[in-house]
Amino acid sequence: MISGPARGLRQTWTLAAHDVRQWWRAPWAIAAALIPPVALGLLAYVLTFNLGHQPIALVQESHGRYADHIAGIFHAQSGDLYSLTSTDKANATRLFDSQQVAAVVVIPPGFDAAAARCPALQPDQIIHDYTYARSGCPAAKLLVTVDNANSNFAGEIRRALSETVGFFDAPDVVTPVSETQLDMSDLNPYRVNVMTALTRANTVDYIHYAVIPCLVLLILSVGVMGTALLCARDIERGTARHLALAPASSVVLVAGRLLGGVLVSLLVVVPVLAIGTLTGLISPPPGHWPALVLLFLATAICAAGLGAVIGATMRGARAVSMAAAVICTYLFFLGGGFTTIQFLPSWLRHITTFVPTRYAIDGLRQSLFYPGMYGFGADMRVLLGTAVVVVVAGGVFVRRAWSR
Amino acid sequence: MTPTLAALGGGFRAEIQQLRRSRLLVVLTVAEAVIFLVLVSIFGLTANHVPTAIVDSDGGHLSHQWAQDMSNTYHTYGVRYMDARSAQQALARGDVAAVLYLPANFSQRMAHHTMTRIHFHVDNVNADLANEVELGIPAAARTFAVHNHFPGIRVVSAESDLVRNEVGFVPYLVVSALALAAFVVAGTLAASAVAREYETRTLAYLKLSPTHPLIPLSGRLLATGAVSAVAVAVAALLVVAGYRVTPVHPLEMAAVLLLCVVIFSCIGACIGILVRRALPLSALIFGLALAFYLDSGSLEPARFYGNWLWGIAHTSPVYYAVGILQHAVHGLRVTPETIGVNFAVLIGWAVLAAVVAWLALRKAVVA
Numbered sequence: 001m002i003s004g005p006a007r008g009l010r011q012t013w014t015l016a017a018h019d020v021r022q023w024w025r026a027p028w029a030i031a032a033a034l035i036p037p038v039a040l041g042l043l044a045y046v047l048t049f050n051l052g053h054q055p056i057a058l059v060q061e062s063h064g065r066y067a068d069h070i071a072g073i074f075h076a077q078s079g080d081l082y083s084l085t086s087t088d089k090a091n092a093t094r095l096f097d098s099q100q101v102a103a104v105v106v107i108p109p110g111f112d113a114a115a116a117r118c119p120a121l122q123p124d125q126i127i128h129d130y131t132y133a134r135s136g137c138p139a140a141k142l143l144v145t146v147d148n149a150n151s152n153f154a155g156e157i158r159r160a161l162s163e164t165v166g167f168f169d170a171p172d173v174v175t176p177v178s179e180t181q182l183d184m185s186d187l188n189p190y191r192v193n194v195m196t197a198l199t200r201a202n203t204v205d206y207i208h209y210a211v212i213p214c215l216v217l218l219i220l221s222v223g224v225m226g227t228a229l230l231c232a233r234d235i236e237r238g239t240a241r242h243l244a245l246a247p248a249s250s251v252v253l254v255a256g257r258l259l260g261g262v263l264v265s266l267l268v269v270v271p272v273l274a275i276g277t278l279t280g281l282i283s284p285p286p287g288h289w290p291a292l293v294l295l296f297l298a299t300a301i302c303a304a305g306l307g308a309v310i311g312a313t314m315r316g317a318r319a320v321s322m323a324a325a326v327i328c329t330y331l332f333f334l335g336g337g338f339t340t341i342q343f344l345p346s347w348l349r350h351i352t353t354f355v356p357t358r359y360a361i362d363g364l365r366q367s368l369f370y371p372g373m374y375g376f377g378a379d380m381r382v383l384l385g386t387a388v389v390v391v392v393a394g395g396v397f398v399r400r401a402w403s404r
Numbered sequence: 405m406t407p408t409l410a411a412l413g414g415g416f417r418a419e420i421q422q423l424r425r426s427r428l429l430v431v432l433t434v435a436e437a438v439i440f441l442v443l444v445s446i447f448g449l450t451a452n453h454v455p456t457a458i459v460d461s462d463g464g465h466l467s468h469q470w471a472q473d474m475s476n477t478y479h480t481y482g483v484r485y486m487d488a489r490s491a492q493q494a495l496a497r498g499d500v501a502a503v504l505y506l507p508a509n510f511s512q513r514m515a516h517h518t519m520t521r522i523h524f525h526v527d528n529v530n531a532d533l534a535n536e537v538e539l540g541i542p543a544a545a546r547t548f549a550v551h552n553h554f555p556g557i558r559v560v561s562a563e564s565d566l567v568r569n570e571v572g573f574v575p576y577l578v579v580s581a582l583a584l585a586a587f588v589v590a591g592t593l594a595a596s597a598v599a600r601e602y603e604t605r606t607l608a609y610l611k612l613s614p615t616h617p618l619i620p621l622s623g624r625l626l627a628t629g630a631v632s633a634v635a636v637a638v639a640a641l642l643v644v645a646g647y648r649v650t651p652v653h654p655l656e657m658a659a660v661l662l663l664c665v666v667i668f669s670c671i672g673a674c675i676g677i678l679v680r681r682a683l684p685l686s687a688l689i690f691g692l693a694l695a696f697y698l699d700s701g702s703l704e705p706a707r708f709y710g711n712w713l714w715g716i717a718h719t720s721p722v723y724y725a726v727g728i729l730q731h732a733v734h735g736l737r738v739t740p741e742t743i744g745v746n747f748a749v750l751i752g753w754a755v756l757a758a759v760v761a762w763l764a765l766r767k768a769v770v771a
Contacts, residue, residue, distance in 0.1 A: 028679070029683060031684045031688065032683055032684035032686075032687035032688070035684070035688055035690070035691035036687055038691065039691035039692075039695060040694060042694070042695070043694045043697060054708060055708055055710075066559075070559065081539075098707070098740045099705050099707035099708065099738075100707060102705075102708050118556070118557070118558040139558050139559055140558055140560075141559075141561065141562045142559060142562070143561075143562055143564075144562065144563045144564070145565075146563060146564075146565050146566065147567075148565045148566055148567050148570045149566075149567065149576070149704060149705055149736055149738055150570070150573050150576035150704065151479055151571065151573050151576075152448070152479070152573035152576075152704075153573075153703070153708075154478075154565070154570060155478040155479045155480065158543065158563070159478050159480065159536070159539045159540055159543055160539070161561060162542055162543035162546055162561075163539055163542050165560070166543070166545065166546045167542075168558065168559045169556065169558055169559060170542075170545070170546075173541065173542050173545050173546075174524075174538060174541050174542060188519065189554050189555065189557045190545040190546060190548070190549040190557075191513075191514060191517055191518065191519055191554060192519075192520050192522055192545050192548075193519065193520070193521050193522070194504075194522045194523075194524050194541050194545065195521055195522070195523050196525075196538055196541075197523065197524070197526070198525075198526055198527075198528040199495060199525055199527050199528065200527065200528050203528040203530070203531045203534055204529070204530045205530070205531045205532075206530055206531055206532040209529070209530035209532075225687075229683075314428070316426075317682075317683050318429060318596070318682045318683060318685075319426070319428050319432065321683050321684070321686060321687065322429065322433070322436065322592075322686040323432055325686055325690060326435050326439065329436075329439050329443075329690070330439065330442070333439075333443055333446055334446075338443065338446065338447055339446055339447055339450040340450055340498075340529060340530075342455075342498035342500075342501075343454055343501060343533075344446065344449055
């Protein structure tokens with residue numbers, strides 16, 4: 001004899017397992033759910049190859065001591081700040097015109113003479129007023145031509161070139177606070193030594209930072225679309241009425257539908273996590289796995305609840321799949337999946353406060369990348385609260401849709 | 405009216421009626437297209453002006469000037485003045501990416517040309533951001549030193565720019581995104597129109613048409629193309645009004661967007677024939693649009709990606725469309741190819757896409 005709660009659980013599980021089988025037999029539904037997160041992950045991955053390596057041509061028309069020194073700095077910093085091509089002026093112009101380089105730097109013939117005219121700094125020199133050096137010696141000029149197609153791209157080139165040019169006069173203008181190297185400040189004409197201290201113990205590379213959050217989109221997309229399509233299909237085929245007449249409580253039936261949605265998400269995410277862990281792409285600090293599992297589970301429950309709301313309120317599988325794709329993508333972007341939310345303008349940050357995916361992505365990054373769990377508790381509270389709200393709302397909408 | 409025109413008009417009207425019945429679908433398609441504008445705007449907003457707190461314990465003329473130089477140097481920092489406690493809290497909350505502490509005697513020490521230590525705390529939330537924030541400091545220090553004519557500066561750079569009026573990052577991105585919006589809208593609507601014929605099994609009835617069986621279907625695609633053109637025009641108006649971007653050559657902009665609608669409608673029809681189901685189409689086309697986005701020069705001229713990626717870019721019509729759009733709106737040349745060449749290739753793409761779609765539809769209908 002099976003007790004009431006046990007029977008309820010079995011019925012819930014039966015419906016959930018049935019839903020998972022239904023979803024598994026719909027390859028196009030699976031494709032529709034998988035394509036956006038996979039494409040976005042790929043997009044973020046390829047974007048990382050393009051970060052901070054603009055092609056630059058260097059033309060050295062002077063070959064004295066100072067010209068060779070600054071050319072050496074350019075070569076030494078090539079690869080880190082830009083990719084460098086050393087060439088003559090005619091070829092550099094050709095490369096620039098055909099957009100094979102984004103900037104041309106010319107060390108002009110008089111460079112050495114001009115640099116030699118300016119004496120190196122003396123430690124006891126004092127500036128008495130701000131116009132002190134207006135009559136001083138004019139510095140040697142590097143001639144730079146920049147393709148400033150947009151401000152971001154041009155800024156990247158200018159920052160990189162500025163670092164190189166600055167290195168000539170002041171190699172130690174920025175020093176990591178951890179370094180105890182010899183202070184060469186007497187030679188630094190900028191008269192500042194900026195000591196940088198990083199606030200986190202480890203720095204995450206951009207590939208991991210940008211690609212890993214696509215896991216949240218994956219759970220969201222599969223959970224929302226899976227649950228929504230199962231709800232929409234029941235309504236389209238008229239099987240929803242059969243469910244309403246079934247000799248089981250509506251709580252059990254709705255729970256079965258939502259559990260099906262959660263299982264569908266987990267069915268996709270677990271193998272991805274396994275592959276990511278085996279390949280080393282996903283390697284959380286020790287002890288963070290329970291937090292990660294909790295986070296994925298809460299996100300999957302939110303996705304199932306949201307999917308139930310969409311599936312029960314919209315008509316037609318096409319509309320449901322489109323709405324699910326649009327909503328998931330907006331939630332992902334506004335949640336900071338493609339950027340760092342904190343650095344958005346304040347009005348946009350206020351909007352994202354109400355986007356639950358923000359907390360999922362924050363929590364995911366915190367538990368995966370950083371040794372501490374700073375803010376994870378708050379993230380989980382919001383996420384679990386959202387899960388409760390959308391599950392209740394989803395249940396109400398689904399039950400109403402079945403009764404229509 | 406000839407039977408051909410009647411069949412074409414019939415298909416057109418039937419599709420318009422269908423779309424009127426599925427207003428939600430049309431709205432969702434446009435919303436999907438606008439995602440790109442939102443996406444690139446969010447991306448563009450965080451690319452510059454990283455929020456940086458300055459704790460100015462000095463308050464003098466030179467410390468203000470330092471902060472101003474930091475703020476003005478290459479769009480790197482979005483400077484905010486704070487006291488030490490607020491700055492530390494903001495850094496811990498992630499509201500700012502870095503805090504720069506200007507010491508109490510900064511102005512005096514700078515005036516006396518005494519070496520000064522400045523502490524700079526950086527939130528290394530990711531390597532790219534930390535690198536960008538650190539890289540901005542030498543530029544700011546150099547600008548400050550040059551402005552104040554500090555002695556001992558032996559090298560400066562004299563820059564000349566290719567473009568007189570530099571375009572902001574977000575206005576650049578949203579213009580590129582219009583080509584992708586055209587792809588999403590036109591592709592999805594055309595693919596859905598064809599896939600619906602399969603799902604409702606009405607494709608066979610086309611053979612009974614008194615004209616060529618593809619004429620009514622072409623009428624349907626014309627209708628989806630017309631609706632797409634209106635949707636893209638709405639997106640373009642959103643860019644013009646919302647982002648205050650005034651096209652330098654509006655006719656050129658209209659022409660390239662229309663060409664995009666034609667090309668992507670034909671590509672959408674081919675996708676509809678391949679997939680034969682409406683359900684996954686929007687997600688599939690959205691995913692394909694992201695792939696196009698990768699390599700179309702949407703962020704910066706594609707040529708700077710290197711030979712390999714630039715070569716691949718040529719296989720996508722979006723590359724040529726972005727090249728023309730940036731010229732039409734901002735007056736920029738972002739492809740080594742001339743605008744004439746880009747237009748010729750796009751027209752070639754339109755003809756090729758139309759021929760392939762026609763052949764594929766003919767095969768589908770005859771089969």
